[in-house]
Amino acid sequence: xxxxxxxxxxxxxxxxxxxxxxxxxxxxxxxxxxxxxxxxxxxxxxxxxxxxxxxxxxxxxxxxxxxxxxxxxxxxxxxxxxxxxxxxxxxxxxxxxxxxxxxxxxxxxxxxxxxxxxxxxxxxxxxxxxxxxxxxxxxxxxxxxxxxxxxxxxxxxxxxxxxxxxxxxxxxxxxxxxxxxxxxxxxxxxxxxxxxxxxxxxxxxxxxxxxxxxxxxxxxxxxxxxxxxxxxxxxxxxxxxxxxxxxxxxxxxxxxxxxxxxxxxxxxxxxxxxxxxxxxxxxx
Numbered sequence: 551x552x553x554x555x556x557x558x559x560x561x562x563x564x565x566x567x568x569x570x571x572x573x574x575x576x577x578x579x580x581x582x583x584x585x586x587x588x589x590x591x592x593x594x595x596x597x598x599x600x601x602x603x604x605x606x607x608x609x610x611x612x613x614x615x616x617x618x619x620x621x622x623x624x625x626x627x628x629x630x631x632x633x634x635x636x637x638x639x640x641x642x643x644x645x646x647x648x649x650x651x652x653x654x655x656x657x658x659x660x661x662x663x664x665x666x667x668x669x670x671x672x673x674x675x676x677x678x679x680x681x682x683x684x685x686x687x688x689x690x691x692x693x694x695x696x697x698x699x700x701x702x703x704x705x706x707x708x709x710x711x712x713x714x715x716x717x718x719x720x721x722x723x724x725x726x727x728x729x730x731x732x733x734x735x736x737x738x739x740x741x742x743x744x745x746x747x748x749x750x751x752x753x754x755x756x757x758x759x760x761x762x763x764x765x766x767x768x769x770x771x772x773x774x775x776x777x778x779x780x781x782x783x784x785x786x787x788x789x790x791x792x793x794x795x796x797x798x799x800x801x802x803x804x805x806x807x808x809x810x811x812x813x814x815x816x817x818x819x820x821x822x823x824x825x826x827x828x829x830x831x832x833x834x
Contacts, residue, residue, distance in 0.1 A: 554579070554580035554581070555578055555579045555580040557579060557605060557613075558605065558624070559605050559606065559607075559613070559624070559673055559678065559679075559680060560604075560605070560606060560623055560624030560671060560672075560673055560680040561604070561605070561623050561624055562602050562603070562604055562623070563602070563603060563604075563605050563615075564600050564601065564602045564603075565577035565578055565579070565584065565600060565601065565603060565615070566578040566598065566599070566600045567586075567595060567596065567597050567598065567599050567600075567601065568583050568597065569583065569597060570597060572588075573585070573587065573588055574586050574587040574588040574589075574590070574591055575591055575595065575597075577601070577603065577615055579613075584605065584613050584614065584615050585612075585614055585615065586601070586603060586614075586615040586616070586617070587614070587616070590603075590615070590616050590617045590618065592617070601617070602617075603615035603616060603617060604616050604617075604618065604619070604620055604623075604646075606620075606646065606648070606679075606680050607648075607678070607679045607680070608648060609648055611679070616646060616647070618645060618646050618647070619645060620644050620645045620646050621643075621644045621645040622644055622669075622671045623671060624671050624672060624673055624680060625670075625671065625672070626670070626671055626721055627668060627669070627670045627671075627686050627689065627690075627706070627718060627721045628644075628668070628669065628671065628706075629666050629667065629668050629669075629706055629738075629739035629740075629741065630642035630643060630644055630650070630666070630667060630669055630682065631643050631664065631665070631666055631667075632661045632662065632663055632664065632665050632666075632667060633649055633663065634649065634663065635660075635661055635662065635663055637654075638653065638654055639651055639652050639653045639654045639656070639657070640652045640657070640661040642667065642669065642682055644671075644682075650671070650680060650681065650682050651679075651681050651682070652667070652669060652681065652682045652683065652684065653674075653681060653683075656681070656682070656683035656684060656685055657684050658684045658685070666737075666738065666739035667684060667739075668684070668686065668706060668708060668718070668738070668739060669682035669683055669684055669686065670682065670683050670685070670686045670689055689722075690718065690722065690723065690724050691722075691723070692723050692724065692752075692753035692754070692755065693753055695723060695749070695753050695755075696720070696722060696723070697719060697720065697723065697746050697755075698746065698749070699746050699747070699748060699749055700745060700746060701745065701746050702743060702744070702745055703719050703720050703743070703744055703745065703746060703757075704719070704720050704721070704741070704743065704744075705717045705718065705719060705727075705741065705742050705743065705744045705757065705759075706718040706721075706739070706740070706741050707727075707736050707737060707738050707739060707740045707741075707742075708724065708738065709738060710738070711726070713726065713728055713729065714726050714727050714728040714729045714730075714731070714732065715727045715732075715736065717744070717757055719744075719746075719755065719757070723755065724755070725746070725754075725755030725756060725757045726754070726755065726756055726757065727744070727757045727758070727759065728756065731747070731756075731757070731758050731759065732759070734759075734776060734777065734779070734780030735780070742759060743759070743760065744757050744758060744759045744760065745757065745758050745759075745760065758772075759776060760772060760775065760776055760779075769810070770800075770802050770806050770807070770809070770810040771810040771811075771813050771814050771819075773800065773801075773802075773810075774800065774807075774810055774811065774814065774820075774827075775814070775819065775820075775829065777799075777800070778820070778827065778828075778829040779829065783828060783829040783831075784826055784827070784828050784829070785799075785826050785827050786825060786826040787799065787800075787807070787826055787827060788811075788822055788823070788824070788825075788826055788827060789807075789808050789811065789822070791804070811827055814827075818830055
């Protein structure tokens with residue numbers, strides 16, 4: 551009897567093609583095989599070749615393979631949009647043909663269609679199916695930390711507080727993005743890059759938005775780069791703009807603004823034109 555192949559449901563598996571059929575190809579699982587439907591079979595794929603696929607259960611509870619990339623894998627914390635709500639739970643769009651289910655028992659509050667919810671993807675022990683849960687707090691902790699100050703990190707906006715936003719850091723930790731460090735509109739569920747601004751006692755983390763280059767600049771120049779990025783790379787302000795207009799938009803004096811854009815121009819971060827300032831895209 552063939553040996554069973556170790557499979558990771560809700561994740562990428564590299565499996566061998568064992569036979570071709572009119573409906574697709576079957577991949578080796580040590581048994582009768584797992585179907586990769588024809589619409590997902592790359593041209594020229596042959597028996598004996600291996601292919602990376604994502605494994606999950608279809609609507610008839612059959613294990614199936616796909617070359618589609620989900621928005622999250624088992625163990626990951628991700629923001630997903632609700633597309634259907636029922637008495638038993640809700641279905642969220644996770645980038646595959648079959649939506650992922652959130653049981654009612656795994657919701658913090660009733661969900662609504664169109665809402666963005668931050669969930670952890672897991673395998674239900676009873677059914678063996680991939681599911682999602684809003685109960686993510688047990689999987690977010692800052693002891694031990696896997697990040698350090700000034701490190702670039704991936705952020706998900708988790709919830710608004712009195713002092714700013716609680717952010718999920720690399721899907722593992724939490725930190726605070728203070729209102730004073732926010733220079734663009736953000737909403738719960740937004741994904742963005744940021745940096746560890748400071749690690750305080752008890753491993754409390756302060757965050758700042760932006761790319762590594764922005765963070766190195768910091769100060770007023772960093773704020774201007776953030777605002778440029780949030781407005782499509784162009785702002786209609788320059789060194790001859792009205793001081794009140796500059797203060798009203800940037801929250802800094804015209805003198806500080808001119809110094810900041812002067813430094814950004816010298817560092818080849820922006821262009822200064824008669825109509826405003828334009829961000830120069832980073833060179834690869």
